[in-house]
Amino acid sequence: MTGPVRSVSHAFAILRLLGEEGALTLSDIGRSIGLSPSSCLNLLKTLVAEGAIERGTSTKRYRLTAPWQAAEALRDSAGARLVDRALPRMAAFAQSTDAAVGLWKVVSRDRMQLAVRAESDAGMRLSLADGQRQPLGSGAAGRAIAAAQAVNEGELARRYAPVRWQTGLPLETYVRQVHEAGGRGYAIDQGYTHRGVWTVAAGMTGIAPGFCLSASIVAESQSDAELDALGAMLLMLRDELILQAA
Template identity: 45%
Template sequence: MRSVSHAFAILRLLADGEARTLSEIARACSLSPSSCLALLRTLVAERVLIAAASKRYALAPAWREGAARWADPQARMIALAQPQLDRLARTLDAPVGLWCVVPRERLQLIALGESGAATRIHMQVGQRQPIGGGATGRALAAAQGVDPARLETRFTAVRWERPLEFALYLQQVSDAAQAGYAVDDRYGHAGVRSIAVAVPRTDPALCLSVSFFADAARHTDAAVGAALQELAAQLARG
């Protein structure tokens, strides 16, 4: 049952011993605030969680022993990343996503920082895309040193919005390896320019991205790439 799965996601998140607010738990577990609150109240009533006066939730003492053994590393990463994604999204006035490599050569959006812009690029936590697509695909390929044959397989699996030759894609991956960040200019999504950086030393592999309306970008690629590199380094350090 989905509600049981969500309850275990909350327990794995809190297994690191840190108390968190409703909004922090909801974001990390990809739950709506109302659904998350209902689950938290149930877990408190069952004495699995305790609710502090500061409106933070934590594992009850009886549940803390050995909890670290089944803590969810991805949930901890999302909890660490979310406030930083939110801050960077506000600074750049653009959505900032954290992507994770999942089975079948796909990337899944696991966390999202959204800007306060009136007109926004629509992104949703949980959405998936081919591993070779967008700036994320180029950034990961550059960081992983993917060989050309495998890279061509990733390339051909993507439905590009406008014509893109593999030779140019290969050059863009090489450019990403040199610069430390990758760029997709309206090839992955019509009218969208995205910049991405791989998060070092993560398993499964993670990648950060920023997406702008191509004709309205107010920041240079280098400035955005540097901001993403700094955030990626922070996440790698934990």
């Protein structure tokens, strides 16, 4: 299954941003969406040509044209703002930790999907595939979402059932790990979902339809104490992203 087309996703992110903020400069837009000046300019020129936005001659600011200002779909939501603006801070986090960072979105009662990803430029690094989907109960992200939602053990069993673990994980251990995640704020998966990969994840409450932030590293490249420190840093990043989406 192919993932979303990034240029189309970025174009809609620009439209939502202008719908919320009003007229903005090229640099304002690029910084908010996490685009380079050249990529941002090409998208803006395309949107101008399509009649969705216009550029003020005196202010040099871009704004929605009148028909698009009335578009109901562009009335922003916290979830849309979160997805549109997460990349710059996620990229900085990935660069400083050498982790592959993902923002996951709950897309149904059974599935989550990768909405945004970032990785470092280290020579040896993990990478997440654009737009990948996985069972809602899977990985550190699944445990973190369940902990954030405080779901009961019956629902935990339902989410656990369809997951294919690469390393055996009994249901009782899974339930215990969800409860541990609820206590410390982040979940940990040490090779259960993917052999050779350790992941920490922090769920986000209060932003529909439900999100989770994850950071993955090569297994045993950090000590348990360093893994806990990564989880604490991820909680700080999560809180920053929630604030900027508010």
